[in-house]
Amino acid sequence: MPDELAGLDAVGQAELVRAGKVSADELIDAAITRLEQIDPQLNAVIHRNFERARREARSMRSEAPFCGVPILFKDIAAGNRAGDPYHWGTRFLRDADYRAPGTSHLVQKFLDAGFIDIGRTNVPELGAWATTEPDAYGPTRNPWNTEYASGGSSGGAAAAVASGMVPLAHASDGGGSIRNPASQCGIVGLKPSRGRVSVGPESSDAMWAGLAAELAVTRSVRDTAAVLDLVSGPMPGDTVVAPTPTRPYREEVGADPGRLRIGFVAEFPTNAGEAEFPAEALPMLGRFVEALGFVPDTPTASVHPECSTAVMRTAELLEELGHDVEPSFPAPVVAGAGVFVVPLLACSQANFVERMGVTLGRPIGEADMDADNWLITHVGQRTMGSDYLTALSGLNTFTRSMAAWWENGFDLLVTPTLTDLPPRLGALRPDPGKPLDAWMRTASLLAFTIPFNITGQPAISLPVGLSESGLPIGVQLVAGYGREDLLLRVAAQIEGAGALIGRPPIHA
Template sequence: MSRSTTTADELRWLDATAQAGLVRQGSVTPLELVDAAIARIEQHNGDLNAVISTRFELARREAASITEGPFQGVPLLLKDFLAHWAGDPVHGGMRALRDRDWRATEDSHLATRLRAAGFVFCGRTNTPELATSFTTEPLSYGATHNPWDLTRSPGGSSGGSAAAVAAGLVPVAHGNDMAGSIRVPASACGVVGLKPSRGRNSLGPQYGDYWGFLTHEHVLTRSVRDTAAVLDATAGAAAGDPYSAPPPARPYRVEAGTDPEPLRIGFRTAAPGTGEPAHPDCVTAVEDTARLLESLGHHVAPAAAPALDAPGLFDTMPPVLAAAVAWELESWSERLGEQLSPSVLEPMNAALVEAGRQVTAVQWLSAISASQRWARGVAALWEDELDVLLTPTSAVPPRKLGELAPEAKPEHLAAGSAELAAFTLPFNITGQPAISLPLHWNADGLPIGLQFVAAQNREDVLIRLAGQLERAAAWSDRRPPATAV
């Protein structure tokens, strides 16, 4: 690929590692990479509504002056939640912040590390209000459409990022995961989504943790090697972090190209806590993947994993979530210098604020303690029984847009969210690393992600296994239908 013939479409399906390689070879410049991404966003975002704010001229100036980093000049989009760069808009899906044109006053540690790695920020992606939904349909910016089927949701809360990566607008986009918000969109959009171990990526300097201990930061990508190499660039404690994950034995990008030793892999298709069966398409995806794993030499068997069904999984989360949303509204009121009423929020979030204001300190601490006890029981499965657990990422295929729209009754939204979080939320509570891989598509051509979970701090195991599966069942040639983008 020569500089004179490189086009936005030629670059479109290259992962970030390949794009950075072209820069190092002198085949393209960082500015050409960024210009190509801008052209794709301008051409395709009208159908997707994945990108809600842009910084194209700033990105061009930054690309023209960037000279270092493993991802020198590679375009990236930030989710409109948590990670931020001073001066850029941050709205978190809230109409109140959009209407006030709120902008970040400092750089987050994650954004700083991404910039140091050479990424160029081109804009911010759509997210549900306060990241509390598993669909990306905020009243503030409207629905993001799944590039595999424009009538379907891309999942949430990192739905804008997942849709942008799946459609080839950028090779990498930031996301965060409080209950599955990286993995569920990755599943819905057919991309790779890793939730790292708790403390692997810093939430500083603004936060030590977020939603209690539930929040994890990382990215969505189209390749395992990108997921691994970005983690190499961003992982590590920052000063003042309340906890951190130990450093890996060797770079994650090395793990991505190394086949694992035979692993003990258990699979389960019944939802934790309820025992409800997953949708038949999701069950088929797990069974097909189990056979693939066997063919690769792994020891694969059904896993009852009764600890996942122990009392306390979903009972402890309502007060934690409600109190977190109530605190969020108060936090924004302080930053804005005006008291925001719950009425500025969408109905479900307004209801959560009212409920959260009733949660006492004793109830909060009791919920945290109970969830930690539950997590100890689950984590013990990896000490004696398993190396990896395989489940569907989501209990159902991508939903139709509108089914979980903000105007629906809060109880309906809560039930729908619980279904979508059934397989992902447990591992936000335990803090274990979990990855969604695009290994299956159903008869309707919709992606069905598979979730793999390893022991605490064992991203190396997941990345080795994910790389092996990517080589055995390559998904890079699968692209959304032309009619969708």
């Protein structure tokens, strides 16, 4: 039975429980067996809650919609459960055996729905990298090829889901951290609209200036829709609330989206490298460089040919499905908005590090984190309040300009999820000899995901192909703010057309 269960998504496993064909105990025992067999090859799960999970399975209410379905929570952001280890990929929290003081609304909603938590997944230090290779816990490997990265910051979650340990796992996304690992591991990853899923009560809506969103990585579009139904909706004190959907998201899977106008881009526009930094950003940039002590190198913007081909094939499929598809791209994507992201992330990181220092009773310093994270923290500590407000204003201008493209008649945008194929392990790790080189190359890899964290729009990565070397390639679909319904309808169309890839070589 365990091998059969490994091939089922969360909805499929829950249906077996409701039909009396399998018990919650059996689901959990099977998942634990799979994890023990597979994880030594991948290092996706850093904390295991097996005995508690078995106890919870024995006392589970059978009427819960996902009774006994196993889940993993990410060791960062809104993945906190009271009393559990909560380390954000850092050595300083690991060494202090830091435990979460409370449970997030998100985690509680998963638990109330009947999901059973069997462990916590690996993340990069402070969630800052597009690869999951923290000094605290070591690298998570890609189940398609263990010499390659699994993505970040939800790399542990994506590797665990892709390999069949669990049908889905909690994930979060502040610049591509759901979509990037979903693309690298060949699974489905939706970043919902800003305010769709509460990040409280411990986390603040202001963390990362609202760029971060919470949901999950899954193996099916229907699981993504079902989870969104479970965990979406405002909670007391939320300051941003997305528009209420007209019906449950599960009803969008298989629903006719109608004839849509869809734009796509497979390459950077030819003038991508010509965009100048906005004039109001120049003083802020000068102070940023002064705090660093050097000017970081900016990688050349380009898209791997196989990633471009995946977009073109998806555009052709969408046309075959009856949509009007044309090359088009919101110009602001390449207009230098990334410069405004830097001070916001740096300030958020400095604030988190300072708060953890107060909690631990000692200052967190250079020796406590990797070289690049320390540099970013250092810059955040020295960022002026006026620069922070300049950055917020710049992102607001960018968001308004971006929204105009959808208002001008487009329903969806299709882009590469990533600008390159999954990197080898080590390729994006911080190198003290090359300050911020990995950070800048991370930003280049995520050039098509970061803009929609800025705007707060929903975006989904779908695994539509394999490279010549056998590595997954994702494409990204983006909708207007609040239109997850449209994304799910079209994603289900693509899935139903047989366009999504299958299982990796390492799978239960």
